[in-house]
Amino acid sequence: MAEALNTKLEGKQAVVEAMADHPAVKAILAWNPEALTDALFDRGELSLTIAREQILDAAYTVQAAGYNYFEDMTAVDWFPASPRFQLSYHIVSHGLKERIRLRAWTEEADPVIDSITPVWPSANYFEREVFDLFGIRFENHPNLRRILMPDDWEGYPLRKDYPVEGYR
Amino acid sequence: MTDTIGTPILQAPAAEGSSDQHMIINMGPQHPATHGVLRLVLELDGEIVVRIYPEIGYLHTGIEKTCEAKFYHQVVPLTDRVNYLDPLANNLGYALAVEKLLGLEIPEKGQWLRVILAELSRLNSHLVWLGTHAMDIGALTIFLYTFREREEILRIFEAVAGQRMMTSYIRIGGVTMEPPLDFFSRVQQLINMLPVKIDEYSNLLTGNPIFRNRLIGVGYISGDDAIALGVSGPPMRASGVDFDLRRDMPYSSYEKFEFNVPIATAGDCWARYEVRMIEMKESIKIIQQALDGLPEGAVKAYAPKIVLPDREKMKTEMEALIHHFKIVTEGFNVPAGEVYQGIECGHGQMGYHIVSDGSAKPYRVHMRYPSFATLQALEAMCKGQMIADVVAVIGSIDIVLGEIDR
Numbered sequence: 001m002a003e004a005l006n007t008k009l010e011g012k013q014a015v016v017e018a019m020a021d022h023p024a025v026k027a028i029l030a031w032n033p034e035a036l037t038d039a040l041f042d043r044g045e046l047s048l049t050i051a052r053e054q055i056l057d058a059a060y061t062v063q064a065a066g067y068n069y070f071e072d073m074t075a076v077d078w079f080p081a082s083p084r085f086q087l088s089y090h091i092v093s094h095g096l097k098e099r100i101r102l103r104a105w106t107e108e109a110d111p112v113i114d115s116i117t118p119v120w121p122s123a124n125y126f127e128r129e130v131f132d133l134f135g136i137r138f139e140n141h142p143n144l145r146r147i148l149m150p151d152d153w154e155g156y157p158l159r160k161d162y163p164v165e166g167y168r
Numbered sequence: 169m170t171d172t173i174g175t176p177i178l179q180a181p182a183a184e185g186s187s188d189q190h191m192i193i194n195m196g197p198q199h200p201a202t203h204g205v206l207r208l209v210l211e212l213d214g215e216i217v218v219r220i221y222p223e224i225g226y227l228h229t230g231i232e233k234t235c236e237a238k239f240y241h242q243v244v245p246l247t248d249r250v251n252y253l254d255p256l257a258n259n260l261g262y263a264l265a266v267e268k269l270l271g272l273e274i275p276e277k278g279q280w281l282r283v284i285l286a287e288l289s290r291l292n293s294h295l296v297w298l299g300t301h302a303m304d305i306g307a308l309t310i311f312l313y314t315f316r317e318r319e320e321i322l323r324i325f326e327a328v329a330g331q332r333m334m335t336s337y338i339r340i341g342g343v344t345m346e347p348p349l350d351f352f353s354r355v356q357q358l359i360n361m362l363p364v365k366i367d368e369y370s371n372l373l374t375g376n377p378i379f380r381n382r383l384i385g386v387g388y389i390s391g392d393d394a395i396a397l398g399v400s401g402p403p404m405r406a407s408g409v410d411f412d413l414r415r416d417m418p419y420s421s422y423e424k425f426e427f428n429v430p431i432a433t434a435g436d437c438w439a440r441y442e443v444r445m446i447e448m449k450e451s452i453k454i455i456q457q458a459l460d461g462l463p464e465g466a467v468k469a470y471a472p473k474i475v476l477p478d479r480e481k482m483k484t485e486m487e488a489l490i491h492h493f494k495i496v497t498e499g500f501n502v503p504a505g506e507v508y509q510g511i512e513c514g515h516g517q518m519g520y521h522i523v524s525d526g527s528a529k530p531y532r533v534h535m536r537y538p539s540f541a542t543l544q545a546l547e548a549m550c551k552g553q554m555i556a557d558v559v560a561v562i563g564s565i566d567i568v569l570g571e572i573d574r
Contacts, residue, residue, distance in 0.1 A: 042505055042506075043268055043269070043271070043505060043507055044268075045506075045507060045508065047506065068395055069395055069400075069411075070398060071400075071510065071517060071519060071536060072508070072519050072521060072534070072536035074521060074532075074534040076506075076523050076531070076532045077532075088506065088508075088521065090508050090510075090519065090521065090536075092417075092510070092517075094395075094409065094410075094411045094416075097416040097417055098417070099417070099508065099510065101506075101508065120396060120398070121396050121397055121398075121544070122396060122397050122398025122541055122544055123398075124544055125398075125540060125541065125543070125544055126540075126541075133232075146225075147224060147225060148224065148225040148228040148573060148574075149225060149228065150225075157230055157233055158232060158233055162233075164233055164234065164236065164237040165237075
């Protein structure tokens with residue numbers, strides 16, 4: 001995009017004003033401006049925070065806007081803050097040669113979010129990994145099982161209240 | 169959550185419209201064709217593959233969790249161990265991500281050196297792929313040839329980094345140190361020799377009827393399916409998707425090099441073989457350009473609080489010694505933020521996703537490795553084919569279990 005690498009735009013207002021022509025921002029605003037709760041443009045990367053309930057529709061929207069390749073997703077545990085878990089989805093557009101990040105937040109009490117496997121089947125393993133290591137559940141996931149840890153493992157190793165050393 | 173735990177593979181469901189039972193067969197974890205410890209549970213109808221359930225995690229060591237307990241510079245050696253066939257690409261991905269967080273500019277010579285090493289690393293990865301892939305399907309000789317050439321690449325790695333495989337040569341802020349004096353002449357010798365060798369491999373394989381029959385038409389996947397299932401890198405380009413991060417979203421001054429991105433449209437194992445064979449020659453072209461036009465200057469950024477000082481300086485300058493002591497004992501703080509740096513490694517699109525909270529240790533490091541995503545396409549590629557073709561397909565998508573399990 002035209003923005004220089006060192007510009008930083010914080011907040012939904014600033015990003016929407018400065019980047020209204022950005023294909024992803026445009027598509028999200030045209031679809032449902034309410035679903036976009038926050039936005040950030042930092043170090044040349046655009047992050048759009050989406051309301052948790054809307055993530056599946058947001059994924060459909062950005063896919064229709066040309067972001068065709070799901071590259072990566074993971075979670076960040078901001079223990080003990082609330083909401084606790086941040087999910088980051090990285091989506092690449094082969095046509096626009098660009099990457100965006102969708103963010104969503106989920107609570108500690110009921111860590112659950114819609115699976116985006118209907119949009120990109122490749123999210124399957126990535127969501128299983130997040131389920132395995134963070135204990136976040138994905139609604140309507142086709143095969144939500146532990147993927148890296150043993151099936152009978154207790155606890156979620158990548159949570160911040162799980163020790164790095166020692167046995168649980 | 170007990171309903172989501174457990175392996176639903178213990179019973180073989182009957183085939184539709186038939187009273188015959190499908191057979192469940194365990195391939196791996198200790199199977200030589202799975203390139204590590206991959207366990208595939210195959211559901212078979214006679215000799216035809218109906219479904220595949222990959223079971224992974226045997227090599228899971230929690231590298232991402234370990235990273236959270238290390239200083240930023242201590243993470244570099246961990247990244248080598250993720251994909252042990254492409255170590256310098258791992259280092260590069262991590263270093264670029266942290267440099268993006270820090271806003272650090274790398275001198276041109278450092279960037280070009282990184283390009284040379286990343287391409288050598290890609291050659292290393294592709295040579296191992298070719299040798300093992302051909303060996304899996306019965307062409308034993310080629311393995312000895314590719315490992316002979318790979319040995320030369322490993323010797324060059326040893327010369328620059330002191331290590332053959334766990335290089336840790338590309339670090340935050342540049343590369344460790346100036347390469348040894350004979351480095352460039354050795355790389356030149358290598359890339360003079362390699363095109364001849366690649367033709368030699370091609371002579372052995374391309375016209376070989378057994379090799380052709382094992383690959384042509386096997387493991388087909390369409391471009392759309394490849395994108396949907398997360399395939400990237402050479403397997404994706406072999407399905408006709410024209411995308412390469414080096415060309416389309418350049419990093420580390422790849423935009424200054426001229427190279428072609430080979431595309432094939434057949435989408436089968438043979439196309440993946442062809443794409444990688446051409447890619448090796450393109451890598452050689454890139455290395456040649458980098459050797460010819462290598463800029464003068466420093467190999468690491470001037471950032472004394474971040475980049476470890478030269479050994480010589482530590483013996484003569486007090487500041488260098490102080491900085492060295494401080495970096496090693498307490499690390500350096502990295503501004504808060506979240507970055508994702510994608511690079512094209514030998515297997516496809518690799519990415520480092522780093523979240524910093526402003527302290528000296530990364531708050532979260534996530535590694536996106538191509539094999540992890542590509543493995544999801546295995547079932548689509550093998551469905552309806554013979555069980556022996558599974559071996560050919562695993563070889564052709566070039567997976568490394570270290571990067572799947574991390």
